[in-house]
Amino acid sequence: MNTAKSIHTFPSPWSFFKDLISSSSSTTITATASFLQSITAISTHLATNRLLPEISQLHHHILNLTPSSISQSSLIILIRTTAKFDLLDSALSQFRSLRSQFQSNPPKVQLYNNLIEAALRSDQPEAVEFLYEDMIVSGVTPDTYTFNLMIGSLCESGQLEDARKMFDGMTMKSVMPNKFSFGILVRGYCRAGMCLEGLEVLNRMKTVYGCKPNRVVYNTLVSEFCRQGKFEEAEKLVDRMREDGLSPNVVTFNSRISVLCKAGNVSEAFKIFMDMKGKSSEGLPRPNGITYDVMLDGFCMGGMPVEADNLVGFMKKTGNFTKLQSHNIWLSGMVRCGKMFEAQVLLNEMVRSGLKPSIYSYNILIDGLCKESMLSDARSMVNLMTSGGIVPDTVTYSTLIHGYCSKGKVIEANHILHEMVSYDCVPNIFTCNILLQSLWKEGRSFEAERLLQKMNEKGYGFDMVTCNTVIHGLCRNGELDKAIEIIKEMWILGSKALGLVDNSIGAYNSKRCVPDLITYSILIDALCKAGRFDEAKQKFLEMMSKNIHPDLVIYDTFISGFVKHGKLASAFKVHRDMADKGCSSSTRTYNVLIRGLGKRGKINEIHDLMTEMRENKVYPDALSHSILVESLCETGKFSEAASIVEKMIQDGKRPSLSAFQSLIKALCKVSDLKAAYEIFEISLTCYGHKEILYSLIFNEMCSCGKTREAKSLLMIALERKITIQRFNYKKLIKDICKEEENVLEADKLINTMMNKGYVFDPAVFIPVIDNLKQKGYTQEAHKLTDNMIQMGSTYKEVNIEGANEMAAKLSFLNRKVAVRSHSTENASPPSDWSSILQRDDGSGIAMRLLKKVKKGWGQGSTPRFKTEINDFNDF
Template sequence: MNKLVSKLRFFSSSSSSSLIPRCSHIPKPIYNPFYNLLPQTQNPNKIVDVICSTLNHRDHLVLLPNLRGEVETLIPHLGYPEISRVLLRFQSDASRALVFFKWVKFDLGKRPNVGNYCLLLHILASSKKFPLAMQYLCELIDLTSKEDAEVGEEDVFSVLVSATDECNWDPVVFDMLVKGYLKLGLVEEGFRVFRKVIVSGFRVSVVTCNHLLNGLLKLELLDNCWQVYNVMCRVGIHPNTHTFNILTNVFCNDSDFQEVDEFLEKMEEEGFEPDLVTYNTLVSSYCRRGKLKDAFYLYKIMYRRRVVPDLVTYTSLIKGLCKDRRVREAHQTFHRMVDRGIKPDCISYNTLIYAYCKEGMMQESKKLLHEMLGNSLVPDRFTCKIIVEGYVREGRLHAAVNFVVELRRLRVKIPFEVCNFVIESLCREGKPFAAKHLLERLNEEEGHEAKPETYNTLIESLSRCDAIEEALLLKGKLKKQNHVLDVKTFRALIGCLCRIGMNSEAESLMAEMLDSEVKPDSFICGALVNGYCKELDFDKAESLLSFFAMEFRIVDTESYNLLVKAIGDTGSGYNKVLELQERMQKLGFVPNSLSCKYLIRVLEQPSLPNHLPED
């Protein structure tokens, strides 16, 4: 209880915020008697009078095109103080004040300063033009919050206070100031301004306080939430039900649940009965933290207090039980919900289906899906995905494919990402023809066009199964669609071609890869070298090794060892191997332990005599 009281204790600000010095908006006139002899439109002392006269005697809708020409010579003398003086002259006519402000800003291209903005805000607010006031307030906050602003954001409040001595004003403008920061997502700045507003004796509405509490909660600034609530209590801003429901969320994120009773008592002391939102928030938080016993205790309390649990309450309980792997109990709670007349939605079904899939109970998952369909609920992307993934996880690929076919028969639209997952799973399991058949059916019947990544996966799988003709056909289809194959796909195709003895075709494919600006790797080098070694074409294998080393800096010792071994296995003699080693060393190949082993094996082979011995 002490901990709760400490959170709810009143707090006072350390000191009132310092305000910037109040500066007069009335400039000193230019003391030069000769100016009085000039026409009014050329007299710098008369610029405010000229503009005000024009605004008063003309339709302000035609002011903008004409005013600039009339005061052209005086515009250099129109500074921030003069702008403020004109605005003050029209503080009882917000429309003309706004027209003048826009003329300065847009026609003259002169950005008003903070003082000019604050005067306009007071004029608009006192004239009850609140939407316009909020628009210009947000514009001012945005300008002063930027790094290149001449005045920091904290000065807006001070200048707004200073301007109250010079014009008509409505205290609501300070409530709007806090709301403006929150509207722009500047929650922490809004909190600082909120404290300044309160310390200076102005009021903030409970609606604005609720917005501030919500913003602080989203940022997980929980201590600041309690500070806002304490300020509300201290200055007499009466919280409403929405306030306490936000504080319930704060409480659930911040407190020990042993204090929940004290919190609810505090709420009742303030004259508010916990409502459905309050209980749902608490039940959901209990379930998230694994405190299911306490969650069900609150569930029972709801009935005693005549607060009827709804779909949100039951879904939270079901999620909590599923998370605790108590799926059967979750299903019982689901049935209890249905028996009490609450219709389940897709989320409640998906929660149970997901839990059954995690437990490998796929039959129960399918039954729930059919139950959904019977209740006129269309399975969504998540429903299809979790069941398909469940089958795949259990190693039942055939069942996953049948499930997809069954859904299509039931006219359930299956997201292509789910089908794509099945296709890729079939490819990984070495069943590319089944994957290809499924892909073709989807293309024909539903118009699904696979992504290049899916085709690449399928090509790789076909290549691993040595189905080179089908793989090359798919490659050609991708090429027609102007899709570039990735290095993994080229690797699979070249590896397959070399494995089945089609080395020249593999080399041609590598040339195509280079034309596509896809760089080869050591695997491709090894596949080609190994392929030509099998054909005993050692010169070709060596030229490829040299090509990869010189063109791509690929010095693949493993491929070099393949060539050494192949030459040695033919019994060609150690001279040929030593000559090869010398040429390769010049390209950067350094023999390793396996290279030495192959060399020693060659040296140990019996040499053939160069001539017959004499009798």
């Protein structure tokens, strides 16, 4: 019989079985062995290619074989094979046939173990339970391997108490645990952070069972003690290893270093590393390549670039900096520290040295460039990848799309999506969620709904990120009722509930996505912002009833909402409830409450609350004191506010910008301009030369009639190229013009502003032109009028407040025409608008300017680009 030929032709199995059965002699041992070998080969072929209908046919024919011993043996082979290839449903169906047809001859424990192992791989705990119960009912005694499988499964699912009971019950079944049994249970305890329980198992391993621990058990415990910061206990375990004749190997030390680095204790890890380097005489293992990589990663993750750089230098000298993994760790470290130029240099060095960067290397750099907003450089890096023969993957394009979306450049992100698809790189759910989030953020709900529909059509199963993104988008757009309805339906339909956004969504690819803490946080935040507190409370109670426990964010959301809507008593009630529920308030929580008290002028209560903060070991920060400063200023307690600002600066805390603003305003209000100017100078040392500070003190000086001081401030601002949008320069120039000897000074100031490239309201020119003409400065008036026309053509942000201001803006034309039309300086300008419009030399100018005023001083000529329709590609 040609078995190989039969395998190749098996998709039509009838002739094979006819030949196989007719040519087999069941009474001959050699023939039986050959037959079972054929069954093994054909089963493997079918299972490998997952030919389920043919497997079902084979199952049927095996049941009809005679004698029964061959049928049973063949069926056991088929069960083992299908279980091995994770075709669990088929394997269980075949197993039930075996149990039904051969009840008097139950299968051996090894078959049960094969099936239990397959069920665990397939994450089907109900199948494990069925198999174990059937095993007990059949009188088949579990062996050590069975118990190890069951204990491992219980540990993986976090059922450590049940795992321990099963472990302790092994001896009752006359089964002795082996070293793997102990290792599995110790690892389960350590993964759950229960290292003391794991240590107790280690102790019993020696004292009760007389089983000698191996390095794996010790290394597992040492790692967990290090992770929890219990370094003395870890050192004692290392000593116990030596007492048991087990020298700590490089794996032991690498494990300790790795865990310490991940826990942020890089300095302690470095001590161990240095011991390994320098104490070989004491029996310590020498560092290997993994040791260096783990230590380098620790420095990079811990934000220690100098130490990482020194280590890389040493690794190069000792020949330990040759692997791609080492370069990728260092590349990631540079990116983490924002050293994008150095990272690109390293990548080029890798290419020159013949160490070809992987796609992971490029993705590290592209991610860093995107986070640094160097999007064009990131795009260039993609071109460099392709020129080097590396095809960008889904991570590459998703990173780029995320970079552009984070900057609000949705159209550019969409172009990248099209490029991604054109290169046959299929977007994943992460890619789509990025675009979806950005579209909702931009308020482009129609396009977001189209993308949802496209995702569904292309088979992308919506996950919790998708659901929460949609709910957040609806809340952002004010569609709270629809968001509430979706959350309600999610408990029943899962992600299919997104069909409420669009009827075409949710027809298939539904996942069991139920609302989580983030879902409720989004909704409660939106309800509180909208002042719908009763509904927010209902959702809070609903969340609790679903066994979703609130966190600090949700409590803070309620407190912020109540404070914002003036419900201070309710905010403090939530604050008390937090304490009752064992949820500690943060500095942010207290700051929201302090601001609420400040708005009510309750200074004493603020002091009491800050005392409570300290008692609860939540210390007031710069914002806490800044809010207090603002409140003191509003209640007229300027001296106390100034003292707090001074104390904050002495303590190295920077007061907020609003605190400085409040104090400067308050001091100016009581005409203590000297003190206000001193605070202004202090604020400059904290925040630099910001327009908001200069404009504040400038405007206050103007309102107090301190014209000369205000002008000096404006000149300083002009020299520093500070924007003057918030400056009340109109009042300053009017005040200067009122002083007869300062008309030319006002003219000079305007010209200075223009020469430095500032664009400002053309109405500023009018009082200066009037005064120049009245004082006989005709040439200066002419020049300033021309400048005014020029300024009018470029001014973008004029604010026309009624017909009076429009008339004032147009009246200068009356004067301009008069100046140019009359040869004598003393000629009186026409007093009537209509006379200007009827003159050939004035009407053109008047009409053009009138059109500009109507359009908003040049805004009418600004092109308006049609919004690009974001036609998302068919994936």
